[in-house]
Each structure stands twice: as structure tokens, then as C-alpha cells.
Amino acid sequence: MTEEIKKEEVHLNFLEEIIEADLQSGKYKSIVTRFPPEPNGYLHLGHASSICLNFGLTQKYPGNTNLRFDDTNPVTEDTEYVESIKDDIRWLGFTWKHELYASDYFDTLYEYAIDLIKKGLAYVDDSTSEEMAMMKGTPTEAGRNSKYRDRTIDENLELFRKMKDGAFEDGTRTLRAKIDMAHINMLMRDPVLYRIKHAHHHRTGDKWCIYPMYDMAHGQSDSIENITHSICTLEFVPHRELYDWLIEKLNIYPSQQYEFARRNINYTVTSKRKLLQLVNEGHVAGWDDPRMPTISGLRRRGYTPESIREFCNRIGIAKRENIVDVGLLEFCVREHLNRIAFRRMVVFDPVKIIITNYTGFGELLASENNPEDQSTGSRGIPFGKELFIERDDFMEDPPKKYFRLAPGQMVRLKSAYIIKCDEVIKDVNGDITELHCTYIPESKSGNDTSGINVKGTLHWVTAAKAVEVEVREYDRLFKVENPSGGEGDFKDYINPYSLKIVKGFAEPAIMDAKLSDRFQFMRKGYYCLDKDSTDTKLVFNRTVTLKDAWAKEVKKG
């Protein structure tokens, strides 16, 4: 065996290139990244991408990743979100080195602010936000200096201390950086660093009534943690100048910010604001509604961490605008589920079959749990005289290439016998009520001596032993590819048929289903047990359908 091991071609993304260069040049011996969510909503697919990126980088290169909550706005943040975020990251399979909070640094950040004031680089402004907006200028016109801009250092120190001590009402004063009101980058036009908010913080309680703004907190937190590569999305590109300015003026550890394009996915929205709206206005049942692109929604829907990580891997990262096809996500989950899901038979829209020549009783047939993995063994399926098959697996007047059941036509029942349809029984309305069939005793699965070859194989259940279950079939939440891109409100494009609840008749083995199990209901799709299940009523979520070449064929006509 001297077979040449083909070296897998490795494509580095632009961040990996930067990191490899930094490692090679000796700029860093190891790297530190961070995932910095604001605890004001649940994590979604977009975050998954960022998580896989930040944690993935330090799995690939020496270093580690912190989880840091960017909790500088007490009004919108809550510990509920902290917990869900931690759960989701763990579920995705990542482990952070330190669990940190920007609020841990409030004392340090306050000192930093004092430092800036002492250096003459920050001042307290009494302008209202309206006044400030007015004086900000526009992208093409310079702004004007605030009349409070030239206060003395001592005056600023005194006023900032009073701000901290609660002497002022919300919104009456801010601390601003003193940079340049004519700067071409609007973020450099004396950005607000601190604002007054007499609000209860989920961690610091009522200790503070002034809170740092993003720009005064994020980069500084990065610096305190010695983050080497601070990775964020493209909309922060203009912030980088301010990020660098503050680090330089404060003379603290020079973390560096890099930006990549957030991933957009068609037929969905990934904006916390919009997701919150869907939840609050009752368009979905909650953050973990299986139609939501949240991690908790996907988890409940039956997606596996592996499939989500694979998805993030495949879409990669870059700097250009993009809309990823949700079909790729579905491909990834099918690929994984095909390998791990146990096969079960469930009939959704049953039509009864009577096997007129069957006289057996209590016959138990063996069927493999997963043909992709023989080690998973098999389970028993009871056979009987009266069965259910899927109503659309029978046609009285079939088109050619229809391999299913039709008058005079034979099919195999999966893991059982070949049957032939002899007679169609209808009610007064002409609707089919029963199909009378005969079975071929010699065609028993695994022991077939009949010599008959049939093209079609159907799933089925024994009527008397069937377990009735509830099945929730999900479709995409939005009718259009880009719900946020069109005219009007994104909610105008909500798909009213995104949830369909149907009944299913399952083989008895389904009774053993556990919450963590994944199933393939044969010829239908992948399903998992929902937490709404009770001892007497099993509820299943459809994760994704199987690919259906026949449906496509029918559509084409």
C-alpha cells in the first residue's frame, strides 16, 4: 500500500490568511477571538456562522475563544437571553475559554473615560439628542461644534462625576469624544461615549446610571481580554477608525478589528428586531418555534449541530453581499440525518388494504433500522390482513411509469410481501374505501423465492396495530426569497401555510421514541419528537422532506 495520499486542497478564507501571516511573522504566538452577543434576543443562523468562525479559528490555530456578552444597554437586555445563548453555543458543540461580560468592565471603562477627559479628548455635552443630530451635519456637509465642546478639563471631570452620581436626568447630558465635527467619517464627529440611563442592569443592578456606548465598550473589552482578532460584520467597517482611535488614545492593548459579510438566507429573515416582532406579534409560537431560523427553533425542528456546522463550513466567509440558498441547509441536514436516523413507517392519508388470501396471525417482520448503518440492527413490524397504505400510492388509472399500486398491478410492501390489487371498493360518492389485494406468500422479504420483480416499494402499517400520532409539517416562513428586500413590510410576505398539522398512523415501534431521536419516516422525510408530546399523544415535527423525484416528474407532466 504505497498509495499516494492526495493532499486535500485547502482554501483559506481571508481571515485565515491574515492569521497565518500573523502567526508566521511572529506577531502572535497564539490568537484570541471572541463571540460577543448582546443578550437581547435569541441566537440565529447568522450567529451560528459567526460562532463557527470564531470558535473554528481557535480550533484550527493555537489560541482560544471567549464568550463575551455585550451588555451595555440595560433597557433591552435580560438574563433569559444570556441563558439561551449559552445553551445554544454549547448545543452547537463549542466551548468558550472564559464567560465574560462587558459589564464586568464598567469600572475600568469609567476610568478610561476619565483618562480621555484628562487628555482633553472628551467632554460633557448638555445638548439634547435632537440638537446633536442637527449639528452632526450630513455625509456631504460638515457638522458644527457644540457650544459645550470647550469646557475645561476640570469642569468636564466634575460634570462626568455628577453624571455617574445620578445628578442628572436621562438624556440631559452625554460624554462625547472630542475628535472632529468635520470628519469625513460621521462616526468620528464627536461620537457619544457615555449616556445617562437610570435603568436596572441584569448584572450590575442599580450600581450605574451611566452606560458606555458600543464604541466605548466593545473595542476596550477586546483590548482588556487581549483579543488579537476581533471579527465582526461589514456594517462595522466605519467603526474601525473609531475603534483604533480609542485604543491609541487610551494607549491600551491593540486588538484589531476585521469585518466579514453577514450571511443572508433566502426565504427567511435574520434580524433580531424582525424575529422579535414575529414572536411578539404572535406570527410564530415563540423563539423556538420550529419555523424560526433561531438555533433553538432549528434544534426543535430536528436539525443537528453537525448539520448546522457543516452548513456554516460550506458557505464559508467572505466580504461580499450574499444570499445563501436555504436548500443548502436542507441538503446538509438530509446528509447527516440519512446517516443517523432510524427508519420508521408512518402512513399519513390512509386507504385500507384487505389482503383477501392472508390467514396469518401475529406475524412479526424484521426491518432494518438504518440501511446506511447495519450496526443499528432491526425492529419488528407486525403484519396483518388489514393494512393502511398512503392514498396517493394508489391510482385507479395510473400514468405510465407509475410504479405504485393500481388495479392488476403489483408492488412490494417494504420488508413484507408483494401484493397485487384485485378490486377497488368505493362508497356512494365514488370515493375509494378499500382495496382488495392478494399477497404472494413466497415473496416474503429476505426470503423471496417468487421470482417476481416489482418496481415499486410502499410503506405501510397494520391497521389494528397502528399508533395515531400528530405530525407538524413545516414550510418556509416566507413566500418570497428576500422578505426584507421588497416593498412594504416583511410581514406582508409571511407564508400563511407554513404550518400544517396532520394525523399519521405509525408502526408500533414509534412508541419508544425519545426527544433526542431522529427518524426517517420512509419515503416521506425526517422527523423528530416534539416536546409537546404526552404519554398518550406523540407529536412529531417534520425536519425536512426527502427529495422527491416522482413529485418533480408529476409536476413536469
Next chain:
RNA sequence: UGACCCAUGGUGUAAUGGUAACACUACUGAUUUUGGUUCAGUCAUUUAUGGUUCGAAUCCAUAUGGGUCAACCA
């Protein structure tokens, strides 16, 4: 009508001055006790125009198109 970012098959991502490629999708066919899976194959790509160069997706210029920036949000 300022600045900044970006532009490669339908989609996403590579190729880092030297033969434009991989995956998904779509389409053919084979295999199949899941019209699933698997396997084989097909279609399809450098925004435009100039320039530099023996040679440009790559460097330069201009144009065009898309995105971002005027929250006491992050």
C-alpha cells in the same frame, strides 16, 4: 450626488501575475425492497472599457451595478 466596502456559473466559495475550480441546485443515465441513498455524466462562470505585462479573474484607471454611513442601539 461625500466617504468607505464589494463585484467569479442560478447560489455560495476558491484560484494570491502562469490551463478558471469545488460544493449545492438543475438536467441525463445506472443501481436500489425508500421515486431516498449511492454512482457516472451534462449544462453553466470572471460587470464593462481601457492600460501595464510574454501572460491579468488577479495589478492600475475609468465607468457601471450593489451595499454601508447622519441611534443617547449593538
